[in-house]
Amino acid sequence: MIQGIQLIILGRQGAGKGTQCGWLSNHYVVPHISTGDILRAAVKEGTTLGKLAKEIMDAGGLVGDDVMIGIIEERLNRPDAARRGYILDGFPRTVAQAEALGAMREKGPDVVVDLDVPRELVIERISARRVCRDCGSNYTAMAAEAAREICERCGGDIVLRDDDTPEAINQRLDLYESQTAPLLEYYDDRGLLAVVNGVGPPNRVFERLVTTIDSARRPHP
Ligand code: AMP
Numbered sequence: 278m279i280q281g282i283q284l285i286i287l288g289r290q291g292a293g294k295g296t297q298c299g300w301l302s303n304h305y306v307v308p309h310i311s312t313g314d315i316l317r318a319a320v321k322e323g324t325t326l327g328k329l330a331k332e333i334m335d336a337g338g339l340v341g342d343d344v345m346i347g348i349i350e351e352r353l354n355r356p357d358a359a360r361r362g363y364i365l366d367g368f369p370r371t372v373a374q375a376e377a378l379g380a381m382r383e384k385g386p387d388v389v390v391d392l393d394v395p396r397e398l399v400i401e402r403i404s405a406r407r408v409c410r411d412c413g414s415n416y417t418a419m420a421a422e423a424a425r426e427i428c429e430r431c432g433g434d435i436v437l438r439d440d441d442t443p444e445a446i447n448q449r450l451d452l453y454e455s456q457t458a459p460l461l462e463y464y465d466d467r468g469l470l471a472v473v474n475g476v477g478p479p480n481r482v483f484e485r486l487v488t489t490i491d492s493a494r495r496p497h498p
Contacts, residue, residue: 288392291399337448
């Protein structure tokens with residue numbers, strides 16, 4: 278029986294999902310499962326999955342549904358997620374992925390949050406974001422400069438993500454509107470969607486998220 282929460286965080290790239298999901302994961306003591314992080318780790322390790330995903334990711338495209346569904350099914354069956362639940366970040370990204378998630382036993386979400394930040398603002402944020410090549414920690418361009426482009430957590434190099442070029446950003450945001458935005462309606466129709474304003478200081482956004490999630494979720498015994 279699930280003891281924690283099953284949560285999906287939707288929102289445009291650059292809406293702050295990575296940071297907020299990390300904090301929510303500590304708050305609710307459930308694993309933060311980011312398909313983007315899983316794919317980036319596979320690229321770094323040079324696995325078959327990584328080789329397949331790299332080109333698609335660099336171009337700002339979407340990895341095939343079957344591959345992604347297989348990854349999530351395997352991850353959700355591990356003991357931490359099987360016991361406590363999950364915070365999904367980056368999955369589902371298509372209606373086909375949402376349907377597959379719904380079909381996994383006991384794995385349907387309790388709450389789906391749309392972390393809402395307008396397109397113009399996320400373009401600004403993504404252009405200014407940097408990431409540690411080794412541990413994936415996020416930095417702003419200013420914070421990266423202050424740290425001399427060296428990660429304060431692990432000593433790795435802080436870099437621009439390969440898919441954070443202007444062309445790839447626009448391609449990913451277009452794909453979000455065409456493929457992922459329909460999920461808002463999909464979950465709204467099922468009475469699961471809550472919209473949270475993602476604009477403002479990150480700690481304020483976090484408070485809004487927790488308040489919304491706590492009032493929307495069906496508690497697990
Ligand atoms: P993210 O870090 O969530 O922005 O993901 C980075 C990239 O990984 C995306 O632009 C896609 O190419 C790929 N990706 C991540 N999650 C998925 C998914 N659920 N379905 C398809 N592609 C994905």
